[in-house]
Amino acid sequence: MSDNLVEVRDLSFSYGGRLVLRDIDLSARRGQVVAIMGLSGCGKTTLLKLIGGQLKPTQGKVLVDGESVGDLDLGALYRLRRRMGMLFQFGALFTDMSVYDNVAFPLREHTDLPEAMINDLVLMKLNAVGLRGAMDMMPAELSGGMARRAALARAIALEPKLIMYDEPFAGLDPVSLGVIGNLIRRLTDTLGITSLVVTHDIQESLKMVDYVYFISDGVIEAQGTPAEIRASHLPFVHQFVHGEADGPVPFHYPAEDYALDLGVAHG
Amino acid sequence: MANGPGYWLRRMGARWVDSTWRLGLATRFLVLILLYSGISIRRFQLVIKEIFNAGVLSLIIILVSGLFVGMVLGLQGYETLQTYGAEESLGILVALSLVRELGPVVAGLLFASRAGSAMTAEIGLMKTTEQLTALEMMALDPIARVIAPRFWAGVISMPLLAALFSAMGIFGGYLVGVVLLGVDEGSFWSQMQAAVDFREDILNGVIKSAVFGVAVTTIALYEGYDAPPTAEGVSRATTRTVVTSSLTILALDFVLTSFMFRGVS
Numbered sequence: 001m002s003d004n005l006v007e008v009r010d011l012s013f014s015y016g017g018r019l020v021l022r023d024i025d026l027s028a029r030r031g032q033v034v035a036i037m038g039l040s041g042c043g044k045t046t047l048l049k050l051i052g053g054q055l056k057p058t059q060g061k062v063l064v065d066g067e068s069v070g071d072l073d074l075g076a077l078y079r080l081r082r083r084m085g086m087l088f089q090f091g092a093l094f095t096d097m098s099v100y101d102n103v104a105f106p107l108r109e110h111t112d113l114p115e116a117m118i119n120d121l122v123l124m125k126l127n128a129v130g131l132r133g134a135m136d137m138m139p140a141e142l143s144g145g146m147a148r149r150a151a152l153a154r155a156i157a158l159e160p161k162l163i164m165y166d167e168p169f170a171g172l173d174p175v176s177l178g179v180i181g182n183l184i185r186r187l188t189d190t191l192g193i194t195s196l197v198v199t200h201d202i203q204e205s206l207k208m209v210d211y212v213y214f215i216s217d218g219v220i221e222a223q224g225t226p227a228e229i230r231a232s233h234l235p236f237v238h239q240f241v242h243g244e245a246d247g248p249v250p251f252h253y254p255a256e257d258y259a260l261d262l263g264v265a266h267g
Numbered sequence: 268m269a270n271g272p273g274y275w276l277r278r279m280g281a282r283w284v285d286s287t288w289r290l291g292l293a294t295r296f297l298v299l300i301l302l303y304s305g306i307s308i309r310r311f312q313l314v315i316k317e318i319f320n321a322g323v324l325s326l327i328i329i330l331v332s333g334l335f336v337g338m339v340l341g342l343q344g345y346e347t348l349q350t351y352g353a354e355e356s357l358g359i360l361v362a363l364s365l366v367r368e369l370g371p372v373v374a375g376l377l378f379a380s381r382a383g384s385a386m387t388a389e390i391g392l393m394k395t396t397e398q399l400t401a402l403e404m405m406a407l408d409p410i411a412r413v414i415a416p417r418f419w420a421g422v423i424s425m426p427l428l429a430a431l432f433s434a435m436g437i438f439g440g441y442l443v444g445v446v447l448l449g450v451d452e453g454s455f456w457s458q459m460q461a462a463v464d465f466r467e468d469i470l471n472g473v474i475k476s477a478v479f480g481v482a483v484t485t486i487a488l489y490e491g492y493d494a495p496p497t498a499e500g501v502s503r504a505t506t507r508t509v510v511t512s513s514l515t516i517l518a519l520d521f522v523l524t525s526f527m528f529r530g531v532s
Contacts, residue, residue, distance in 0.1 A: 052404055054400070054403065054404075078406035078407075078408075079406070081403075081404060081405070081406040082406045084404065085404075086401070086404040088397045088400070088401060089397070090396065090397070092396055092397040092398050092400065092401040093398075094398055094401075095392075095393075095396070095398070105405075106405050109405070109407055109412075110405075110406070
């Protein structure tokens with residue numbers, strides 16, 4: 001068994017003739033939290049979709065638990081996905097079901113466990129994310145942070161080997177942000193799973209991840225442990241870590257000459 | 268801008284090509300629904316839940332509309348038949364109009380606007396909020412788990428709703444014709460019983476409504492599944508469901524009627 005649960009080798013992906021990702025090499029060791037960071041629209045969510053098998057690579061390979069995701073047929077892909085959990089940006093809870101039923105959903109669909117045992121499992125998962133008291137609430141009644149915690153309980157219901165988080169910190173208040181960050185770390189350690197976190201929240205991520213990849217314009221620009229990233233002098237990483245408005249990533253979207261646009265240019 | 272004849276010709280051509288594509292994709296979608304119907308058969312409670320949403324919740328509008336349509340038929344029919352002294356045949360007129368045409372067609376139109384639009388909006392929003400992707404990532408096929416049960420619920424509900432619409436309409440015709448205007452009750456019912464044929468009239472009406480059920484539900488589910496994941500996309504898809512299914516019902520009705528009632532005098 002390889003040390004790495006996820007291995008991405010020489011991966012390229014183009015969409016509609018545009019190269020979105022180029023020559024990506026990345027790996028996630030078992031039991032680690034790995035962050036994939038970059039600005040919005042840099043291709044990091046696409047990378048997550050490629051790992052989850054929602055998209056097929058144009059070139060290169062994605063290996064999850066030793067299986068090449070892009071080459072699997074639908075049956076094999078679905079079998080592999082039972083070993084994966086995914087936390088969507090806004091939770092993606094089923095809005096016509098209570099929190100309890102949402103967490104019970106994968107168990108009821110994929111196992112023949114008796115309802116009493118499902119009840120115990122659901123309560124354990126909800127307790128792990130601190131929402132046992134909210135089990136009868138409907139998704140519409142939950143705050144953003146609570147919805148994400150409930151979705152996290154659903155993602156770990158089948159005890160997957162890998163959990164992918166798509167922007168888990170987006171739009172959260174500082175307290176919820178800390179709670180989610182803590183949960184990701186704690187669940188990874190206690191359940192022995194591997195976590196892949198796609199985010200642009202650098203400060204929260206550096207506190208709890210084991211390894212960071214920076215993606216910019218579809219290529220891996222930098223990588224390292226949080227300590228190495230903090231100490232990095234690469235201009236892009238420096239700009240990202242310190243949240244500077246201008247730098248290698250310009251403030252202005254590429255445009256025509258300002259004076260020309262205003263019609264005040266001479267000659 | 269280039270708004271010459273070439274431009275408009277290109278636009279028309281593009282729309283035609285686009286519509287043909289959509290028709291093809293919707294047909295493929297229907298085939299996929301049929302192929303992935305295993306779960307709906309094995310776990311029929313999923314279909315029953317959707318029958319509640321699509322059928323039971325449409326009951327009020329169907330029953331009330333049926334009653335009023337029947338009452339208007341009774342009133343108008345009585346006015347015309349009275350001229351020829353044939354008001355005893357009111358029962359036939361009301362029953363045949365409802366069972367053959369108005370029942371399936373009006374119930375179909377109401378079903379499209381009440382249940383069809385709700386299905387499109389629900390599926391569209393499930394897509395927008397990534398619930399369908401979440402299902403896929405949980406190793407469950409959205410067509411099998413979400414779409415197919417709704418499809419069968421629509422196909423089962425539609426003939427039942429059309430039958431209830433017709434029954435309610437006949438009752439409305441009875442209320443106006445017999446109770447209000449004084450048509451002889453015995454002739455009203457006995458002439459109806461003698462003139463309405465089970466196979467020619469009732470069965471053909473049921474077949475029509477089942478076909479409308481397939482058409483409306485397929486259009487509604489396809490539009491929802493295909494909707495761009497934005498607020499505007501879902502609202503457009505919902506409108507398109509109502510417009511497309513209404514037109515489809517009316518066109519299909521003409522085709523079916525011309526096949527079914529050719530030899531009937």
